[in-house]
Amino acid sequence: MSRVVFDHVTKRFGDVVAVDDLCLEVHDKEFLVLLGPSGCGKSTALRLVAGLDQPAKGNIIIGDRIVNDVEAKNRNVAMVFQSYALFPHMSVYDNIAFGLRMRHVSRRERDQKVHDAALMLGLQDLLRRRPGELSGGQRQRVALGRAIVRSPSVFLMDEPLSNLDAKLRVQTRRELIKLHRQLETTVIFVTHDQVEAMTMGARVAIINDGALQQVGDPQDVYQHPANLFVASFIGSPAMNFFPSELQLQDGQLVALCAGARFPLGEEQARALAGLKGERAIIGVRPEHILLDWEGKEDSQAGLDVVVDTVESMGHEQHVTFSADDTTVVARLDAERSLREGERLRLRIDPAHMHFFDPETGQRME
Amino acid sequence: MERYRRWAGYALRYAVLLLLGGIVVFPIYMTVVNSLLPSTTIIAWPPELFPFDPQWDNFKKALDEVPLARYMLNSLVMSAVIVIGQLVTSALAAYAFAYLRFPGRTLLFVLFLSTLMVPWEVSVVPNFQTIQRLGWLDSYQALTVPFLATALGTFLLRQHFLTIPQELRDAAAIDGYGHIRFLVFVVLPLSRAVLAALAVFGFLQAWNQYLWPLLVTNEDSMRTVQIGLASLRGRDVDTFNITMAATVISALPMLIMLVLFQRQLVRGLTAGALKG
Amino acid sequence: MDAANATADQRLPLMAAARRLPQRLRGINRLGFALIFLVPSLVIFSAFVFYPLFKAVYLGFYETDPFGNQGDFVGLDQYRSVLTSESFRHSLWVTFLFALYTVPPGILLGLALALLANQKLPGISVFRVMFSSTVATSVAVASLMWLTLLNPSVGLLNYFLVEIGQPRIDWLNNLDWALPAVSATTVWLNLGLAFIVILAGLQAIPEELYESARVEGAGSLSVFWHVTLPMLSPTLFFVSVVGTILAFQSFGQIHILTRGGPLDATTVIVYSIWQDAFQRFDYGVASVQAVGLFLLVLGLTAVQLRFLERRVFYQ
Numbered sequence: 001m002s003r004v005v006f007d008h009v010t011k012r013f014g015d016v017v018a019v020d021d022l023c024l025e026v027h028d029k030e031f032l033v034l035l036g037p038s039g040c041g042k043s044t045a046l047r048l049v050a051g052l053d054q055p056a057k058g059n060i061i062i063g064d065r066i067v068n069d070v071e072a073k074n075r076n077v078a079m080v081f082q083s084y085a086l087f088p089h090m091s092v093y094d095n096i097a098f099g100l101r102m103r104h105v106s107r108r109e110r111d112q113k114v115h116d117a118a119l120m121l122g123l124q125d126l127l128r129r130r131p132g133e134l135s136g137g138q139r140q141r142v143a144l145g146r147a148i149v150r151s152p153s154v155f156l157m158d159e160p161l162s163n164l165d166a167k168l169r170v171q172t173r174r175e176l177i178k179l180h181r182q183l184e185t186t187v188i189f190v191t192h193d194q195v196e197a198m199t200m201g202a203r204v205a206i207i208n209d210g211a212l213q214q215v216g217d218p219q220d221v222y223q224h225p226a227n228l229f230v231a232s233f234i235g236s237p238a239m240n241f242f243p244s245e246l247q248l249q250d251g252q253l254v255a256l257c258a259g260a261r262f263p264l265g266e267e268q269a270r271a272l273a274g275l276k277g278e279r280a281i282i283g284v285r286p287e288h289i290l291l292d293w294e295g296k297e298d299s300q301a302g303l304d305v306v307v308d309t310v311e312s313m314g315h316e317q318h319v320t321f322s323a324d325d326t327t328v329v330a331r332l333d334a335e336r337s338l339r340e341g342e343r344l345r346l347r348i349d350p351a352h353m354h355f356f357d358p359e360t361g362q363r364m365e
Numbered sequence: 366m367e368r369y370r371r372w373a374g375y376a377l378r379y380a381v382l383l384l385l386g387g388i389v390v391f392p393i394y395m396t397v398v399n400s401l402l403p404s405t406t407i408i409a410w411p412p413e414l415f416p417f418d419p420q421w422d423n424f425k426k427a428l429d430e431v432p433l434a435r436y437m438l439n440s441l442v443m444s445a446v447i448v449i450g451q452l453v454t455s456a457l458a459a460y461a462f463a464y465l466r467f468p469g470r471t472l473l474f475v476l477f478l479s480t481l482m483v484p485w486e487v488s489v490v491p492n493f494q495t496i497q498r499l500g501w502l503d504s505y506q507a508l509t510v511p512f513l514a515t516a517l518g519t520f521l522l523r524q525h526f527l528t529i530p531q532e533l534r535d536a537a538a539i540d541g542y543g544h545i546r547f548l549v550f551v552v553l554p555l556s557r558a559v560l561a562a563l564a565v566f567g568f569l570q571a572w573n574q575y576l577w578p579l580l581v582t583n584e585d586s587m588r589t590v591q592i593g594l595a596s597l598r599g600r601d602v603d604t605f606n607i608t609m610a611a612t613v614i615s616a617l618p619m620l621i622m623l624v625l626f627q628r629q630l631v632r633g634l635t636a637g638a639l640k641g
Numbered sequence: 642m643d644a645a646n647a648t649a650d651q652r653l654p655l656m657a658a659a660r661r662l663p664q665r666l667r668g669i670n671r672l673g674f675a676l677i678f679l680v681p682s683l684v685i686f687s688a689f690v691f692y693p694l695f696k697a698v699y700l701g702f703y704e705t706d707p708f709g710n711q712g713d714f715v716g717l718d719q720y721r722s723v724l725t726s727e728s729f730r731h732s733l734w735v736t737f738l739f740a741l742y743t744v745p746p747g748i749l750l751g752l753a754l755a756l757l758a759n760q761k762l763p764g765i766s767v768f769r770v771m772f773s774s775t776v777a778t779s780v781a782v783a784s785l786m787w788l789t790l791l792n793p794s795v796g797l798l799n800y801f802l803v804e805i806g807q808p809r810i811d812w813l814n815n816l817d818w819a820l821p822a823v824s825a826t827t828v829w830l831n832l833g834l835a836f837i838v839i840l841a842g843l844q845a846i847p848e849e850l851y852e853s854a855r856v857e858g859a860g861s862l863s864v865f866w867h868v869t870l871p872m873l874s875p876t877l878f879f880v881s882v883v884g885t886i887l888a889f890q891s892f893g894q895i896h897i898l899t900r901g902g903p904l905d906a907t908t909v910i911v912y913s914i915w916q917d918a919f920q921r922f923d924y925g926v927a928s929v930q931a932v933g934l935f936l937l938v939l940g941l942t943a944v945q946l947r948f949l950e951r952r953v954f955y956q
Contacts, residue, residue, distance in 0.1 A: 052855070071855075073856065073860070077856065081852070085849040089954040098854075098859075098867070099858050382768045385757065389771055393774060393778065395790060410800070412795055458678060458682045461679050465671065465678070467672040477686070480691075482942070483935060484935065487932070488697060489693075490924055491693035491697055492693050494924075495688065495693070510685070516686075575780050580919065592781070594782065598788060609785070615782055616782045623774065623777040627766065
């Protein structure tokens with residue numbers, strides 16, 4: 001059993017709280033991604049599991065035991081660093097074999113394991129070379145090899161793909177997913193790139209300012225962001241936000257914002273029924289912003305905007321609109337090309353409005 | 366239990382650091398102590414470890430009996446001139462080796478480096494004769510001119526210049542910069558760390574010189590701190606406190622600079638100036 | 642090539658003009674221009690490094706009269722007689738011992754202190770200043786400081802000896818202890834600089850390498866042997882080569898502490914050269930020794946480069 005549990009873990013550096021009362025369980029054999037902006041504490045959390053730092057409060061649990069006081073080398077974890085941290089003066093073989101040597105594994109067994117790992121990663125021909133002679137991608141695989149060869153209970157990866165160029169990154173992503181399926185070991189993967197997180201993780205844990213914002217599978221996090229931060233962090237282009245007020249009009253709950261009146265979808269109207277007169281921040285993803293071509297709909301349920309910039313993506317276009325003091329970004333199909341300065345009217349898909357409390361930023365249900 | 370072990374570990378580490386630091390600093394400490402002792406106590410046995418009756422007068426006496434101010438001025442002028450001279454000559458030479466293409470460049474560079482193979486002490490006799498013939502004995506020229514060029518400085522600066530991106534050179538050329546302007550306004554400002562490290566070590570080396578100033582200066586007015594202090598070695602034991610006071614005064618500027626610039630010193634070295 | 646440089650050349654008239662000259666003249670023109678940058682250094686080097694080297698060899702071929710004037714030409718005879726003389730071999734031995742007493746201990750101590758000062762403890766800068774403090778003392782200052790400590794009647798070293806029941810030692814006048822005493826002073830004098838250089842080398846080692854080793858299961862000793870030492874090898878090599886060269890050039894502390902005595906026990910080669918040249922005015926003999934020193938340093942450096950550099954790892 002190699003699950004990892006953060007049990008009310010807090011870590012401070014001087015006055016700065018790097019990890020704030022983190023409660024998170026990584027299931028056995030799961031591929032969990034820790035996602036968040038730079039400096040949010042995700043790398044610190046990873047290092048706490050590795051044993052490179054000690055928590056100020058709370059417990060780190062690996063499997064069944066509390067490992068707070070267990071040294072890094074005795075935790076049976078392997079870590080792949082962002083810059084790979086390969087020993088530049090050792091050959092690829094020696095780099096991979098290092099951990100086994102430290103654990104006094106017999107030479108024959110060592111040799112066997114190193115060759116197995118090298119084969120798995122396509123490094124068989126590079127064993128005599130030094131890291132300085134390898135490309136970035138090859139170095140990364142050596143770092144992986146070093147991690148795999150010890151058959152650890154947990155793999156810790158700290159932004160291992162960020163030093164690779166775009167194409168290699170995509171390729172390596174797929175290889176890592178395959179590798180995980182092959183090895184069946186728990187993986188905690190840290191990244192600031194949401195695309196990586198969404199494509200790789202069975203579950204994604206989003207962290208900001210040391211605190212866990214939300215954890216769930218990628219679809220869930222995308223469709224039901226738990227607060228403003230998650231809503232704005234996940235999804236590209238980012239979600240649009242409109243400060244609004246909920247009012248009752250003609251017996252229907254509507255949201256007044258940006259000079260327009262948007263009716264709520266049925267489900268939401270029911271859920272937020274008791275909040276008439278309250279203020280809320282409405283979040284709408286760019287793909288749920290619709291063009292109101294003929295103005296057929298209720299004239300007040302639309303937003304009058306002017307086209308600001310158009311970015312053509314080929315299969316779709318990302319259009320930035322401006323209205324008074326707001327900007328709206330929409331993803332529209334590329335059928336009709338829009339020009340700068342054009343005046344249009346926008347609608348919001350009522351089934352896809354997210355409501356957030358303006359004070360706490362939390363999702364309003 | 367773990368907490369306790371951790372604190373004990375810390376205590377041990379600090380104890381070792383303190384002990385070793387104490388041993389290293391000990392001669393300096395004793396010198397300061399001795400400089401403040403009265404002449405009766407300085408020859409006492411067992412030796413006094415703390416100046417309970419500090420004789421601040423000793424410093425005044427030291428300055429009166431020994432022309433320390435003059436010595437220090439000479440050392441300062443000599444070291445400053447040498448450092449500035451070295452920075453100028455090595456920056457110019459390094460620029461030529463890094464940016465100019467001319468026939469015999471490799472040969473001349475090797476020639477420069479070969480000077481590193483010749484220890485100063487080997488050339489000391491003929492150099493003395495040269496200075497003598499030029500009539501430069503007992504002058505600032507004698508103390509400074511032979512040291513105005515440095516192959517090590519040229520080498521290090523050239524290495525650093527080579528790391529400056531080609532785009533800067535191209536941009537400067539488009540903006541109409543000639544070589545001198547490029548050197549002065551672009552290259553040198555980017556080489557501040559290396560220049561600073563060279564300046565510091567050059568100054569230290571110049572300040573520390575012993576054999577050469579011994580040879581080329583005879584007049585008290587031209588002697589440097591090293592030679593001036595050395596002449597105090599033969600004094601009687603009971604005036605040791607004055608000797609120590611003179612030593613403290615001479616060491617003071619450097620010690621203060623060290624305390625203030627310790628971190629820059631280490632950083633200047635890690636700025637690639639001394640890799641391999 | 643020309644298209645890119647065209648604009649540049651419009652603004653650098655000298656270079657543009659040079660480009661229009663025929664090939665060979667262009668080369669000379671470029672050399673001439675470069676020489677402007679090189680002349681200051683070249684003049685100094687020629688006058689004070691190259692010329693004296695040849696002059697020293699030349700002086701060795703001539704006897705010198707008691708007044709310091711050049712005497713008869715004796716060719717290689719003087720070289721032979723001086724380099725095989727008892728006194729030269731003695732000073733060679735003293736110099737060798739001196740280097741042995743100062744360079745390896747200097748490196749080991751510098752390494753030990755640097756390792757200790759590389760820890761992330763609060764207030765570690767204080768200790769770094771303490772360890773590097775000898776950098777602020779110069780040859781004369783350090784020698785005078787130790788002169789007091791080594792003083793037979795009032796020095797602290799003898800006080801410690803007496804406290805543990807041993808007889809006092811007149812360190813600097815004792816045939817067995819003079820050289821070690823001078824060596825100790827030298828090690829102390831150079832400790833600050835060695836410490837700073839090695840510490841800089843240590844700090845250049847990426848933290849991640851240590852962490853990676855720890856996670857892989859390396860204990861402190863293994864980390865030192867497999868990570869620290871290899872990564873530090875260029876620095877240690879540098880300190881070793883430079884340290885040896887400097888050891889062979891030592892003069893100041895010997896001149897102040899022992900004047901080469903007692904009975905030439907601390908007469909290193911440079912001191913012998915100084916004595917012959919500036920006390921006995923025998924420039925011929927002195928020059929031969931100087932050339933000998935030159936060849937010795939050259940040889941030693943070559944040996945170190947050959948044997949030690951193999952174990953150095955460069956990135």
